[in-house]
Amino acid sequence: MRIISGQFKGRRIMPPKKLPVRPTTDMAKEAIFNILNNLYYFDEISVLDLFAGTGSISFEFASRGTENITSVDENFGCIKFINNTADEFQMPIRTVKSDVFKFLETTKLKSDVIFVDPPYAYSLDEFSKIPELVFQNDLLDDEGLLIVEHAEQMDLSHLPYFSYFKKYGSSLFSFFEKIE
Template sequence: MRIISGTFKGRRINAPKKLPVRPTTDMAKEALFNILNNSFYFDELSVLDLFAGTGNISYEFASRGTQNIICVDENYGCIKFINETAEAFKMPISTIKSDVFKFLESSTSNYDIIFADPPYDFYMEDFSKIPELVFKNELLDLNGLLIVEHSKHTDLSQLANFSYSKSYGGNMFSFFENN
């Protein structure tokens, strides 16, 4: 995996093969950040990266100047890898080892962007809990965006606060906003 833009553009990051992850492809990541670039100033954002895995998305935000990034994952190996990578590149990324749903239930912070990349084989009820908890607990700033990455075979358009989706290869991003 590589960082596609910003201060660390072109840097390769090699995650251990034993991590239970599926990093977002470069093509999908580039398309996502093109969308975000039209709506946000990266250096002003607070970002929450759920099911963070390798930290791939967080590194992109940090490379573009975001100073407030929190990664949540329940896998110790993933958290350790993100911490090591963030330290090596001196990136402003904090990590929390936690079940994502428990974190969302107890969090009281607000974020401009919440990115969630849960396992593609989640049941619909698990996918639906993400926006449900984010909006019920008011974790998203007024003009913020919740982005859920999922397979193109999963349709999240019927969930509350759904705004639109974009497909890139086998990846799909569904965007949710405050109504």
């Protein structure tokens, strides 16, 4: 796993093999950040990384200058790895060890970008609950974007606030935003 761009461009990050994760591929990560680069100034936004896993997405935002990043994962090993790596690189990443659904039900944290990478084995109901909780609890800023990574077999286009999707390899990224 490597950081694509920014202050730590090219740095390799080696998470422990025992973590229960499926990191976003470098190709997909680069494509997503090319989209985001055209929408936001990274040093002016807040980011919520749900099902953070190895922290790859959080590290990418931090490398590009984002200073308000919260990473949520329920696995202690993932949280520990994110904390250790963030400390090593002096990245401003705050971690929360929590079940993501419980976190979304209780947090008041609003963000410009919410990136969600749940297990691909989740059911449609579980995937559907994520945007439902984000918008029901008003966790996305007005010009914000919710990005949900999922397998290409999962179709989220029928959900409220769905905007569009992009396909990279065998992954789909569904984009949700507030519609005026």
